[in-house]
Amino acid sequence: MISRVAQGTAAETLALRYLEAQGLTLETRNFRCRGGELDLIMRDGEHLVFVEVRSRRYARYGDPAESVTRTKQQRLLRAATVYLQRQSADRPCRFDVIAILHPDDTPHIEWIRDAFQHG
Numbered sequence: 001m002i003s004r005v006a007q008g009t010a011a012e013t014l015a016l017r018y019l020e021a022q023g024l025t026l027e028t029r030n031f032r033c034r035g036g037e038l039d040l041i042m043r044d045g046e047h048l049v050f051v052e053v054r055s056r057r058y059a060r061y062g063d064p065a066e067s068v069t070r071t072k073q074q075r076l077l078r079a080a081t082v083y084l085q086r087q088s089a090d091r092p093c094r095f096d097v098i099a100i101l102h103p104d105d106t107p108h109i110e111w112i113r114d115a116f117q118h119g
Contacts, residue, residue, distance in 0.1 A: 011055035012039050015098040018109050024049065028083075035078030048093045050080045052115070055100040068097055073116050 016026060019042055027048070028041040040051035052068055076095060084093070097115040101108045 011100050012053050015053040031083055033082040036075035038079050048091045049096050051096045053098045
């Protein structure tokens with residue numbers, strides 16, 4: 001059985017490849033700070049995109065995207081604020097979610113752009 005950390009890393013790698021195929025470029029992976037963690041930070045044209053990757057094997061406990069609760073959104077916003085302050089970045093930003101459901105060997109990827117309102 002694969003560990004939870006290995007599953008998370010594999011899901012992030014799959015999400016990264018998917019987004020790169022859509023034309024986004026990686027800026028940072030696994031940014032951690034006291035306020036939280038950002039799985040992927042991508043560039044989409046002039047936008048800086050903070051990507052939360054959620055993965056589940058089965059949907060019986062809900063869609064992976066549904067697990068991004070209001071509390072989790074607040075942690076993502078805090079971490080993004082720290083990142084922007086450290087980078088002295090002043091660019092338009094958005095928060096996306098990549099939800100991966102893989103009940104068999106073929107993952108189903110859902111890309112939710114601007115997944116929640118912030119600010």
